[in-house]
Amino acid sequence: MDASKTPMVSVITCFYKEEKFLEETIQSVVSQSYTHWELILVDDGSPDSSPDIALRYVKAYPDKIIYLQHKNHANKGVCKSRNLGIAHARGEYIAYLDADDVWLANKLENQLTLFDKHPQATVLMEASLYWYSWQGNNHQDVVIEIGAAQNQLYIPPTLMLQLYPLGPGAAPCPSGMMVRRNVHDHILFVEDFIGDTAVYEDQAFLAQIYLNENVYISSAHNNLYRQRPASQVFNVHQDGRYHSVRQYYLEWLKRYLDQYPERDKRIDKLLKKALMPYYYPFTFAVLYTLPSKIKNKVRRVMKRVLNS
Template sequence: MKPEQTPLVSVVICFLNEEVFLAESVNSVLAQAYTAWELLLVDDGSTDGSTALSKQFAEQYPAKIRYIDHDGHANRGLSASRNVGIQQATGTLLAFLDADDIWLPNKLSMQVEIMQKQPKADVLLEATEYWYSWSDPKKEDIPKLIGAEPNRLYEPPQLMYHLYPLGEGEAPSMSGMMIKTALAQQQLFEESFVNMYEDQAFLSKLYLHATVYITSSCSHRYRQRMNSIMHTVQQLGNYSQIRAYFLKWLQNYLDARQIHDSHLRRLLWKAQLPYRSPLAYKGVKLLSSYFPKYINKYLYRI
């Protein structure tokens, strides 16, 4: 590519006590075929060796890598840490990489090319490889497409209808995203979501306000491990509480911005039903197995 065709990409890696995996993630950025990037390593108050490790990377590559932490080396959560990275990004495009995931070497070159060919796109999302073999070579890695037709543009709020957390389609991984930095700086992460569902709140804002291109390509690996945030939350039984909080936040967000899309409101109402009246919801689900045609009409009525 000629210089004018190589926009700077700001890469944001936020981490909290990720000494075991952080170097592998950073090295996957260093290995990119596309070289017009800067890397912001945002430390969310780590107490293990990942702080020293990230500072070593910044010292070794001072023109490419910056180390950032919160005042007083505080732990402020993933949303606040991502916002710090977004606000300090200087590139025209921005990409996130979770501190335990990795990119394949063509990730940035392929996505920049797509963004250039799709000038209307504000955001690019790709398929995800669920990476099991890192811990057990006998396990098969599973590529998963995003749950909407790939290789096309979506205008707002179409993806809200198709994708989790309101639709049934597979959600994207943050490590596979590329977004215009100016948009990310307008639609920041919601800091009331500390370490769970923060991606879904951010993605929902993008689906509601941005033009999104979905590609079937997959250039990142999403590490599957037992001590991940999602697994821990499910083990503790807190998932329902966090999902109910998200749905209430989404309702308030739609109300505040006077978004009255009827199909979107029906999907939200259906998603909230188990939390409004759990016993009634169980009854409706039981009846739906016998009278699906009629009960499904009820589920979609406000």
């Protein structure tokens, strides 16, 4: 491809059995107001018609859309698939778009403008519209802001302390993020998170971001995060597998933090509390669960007394 056509932004979309949503997702990139992008479609061994949809768009936009797959059309998981896309990306910025999510038309333009205004930022995150209404008008959408003060820059490790899964604040969705390309010179998606544990793949990536990068958090919400009962997150919760997956992530995080001997000790304190239900369930119940139940009961009693 002509060097003069090198894209500013590489968009990475990995897909597996997403024939129902993939076309809408791709079209939301094609419809961006900012046009200096490339879209890398990574087929994670999809057995349905998703590859046909992807290849149709490659044919329609041969200079802008790229199709990749693993050797022998294998299914390797979202982390290996994203990393494959990153390895082929040519843009100065990289954005991720899940294969069932959708961007509003000014998503790329808005985030590139913010990068220009905040040159210290290496990562940009925005709020997300939790998209229920795609199923019908009876479902109400909800904007979820990232759980820290909006429209400001954060240095490491502030967000590790404030955001899920160690802090109380809501974490960002991958489809609402953009990073400078050089972030991926030292941070990639963690390929250990496959199968059920892939529910936490974005949190493993974000932990690395929080500890190493300057992050700007925007209150804008130019991404629609599709909510559906068939999602892996939903199924893991429904089947009672959530806590085994969470423990797997927390133990990975504990090992990862060993690389940072001079880390903020508040992180260790939060991690110790997060692991306590799995290592010391009785102690956790006495210190946290029981007092919380008592406090809630007292609050309900006081409310009834005041309202009587």
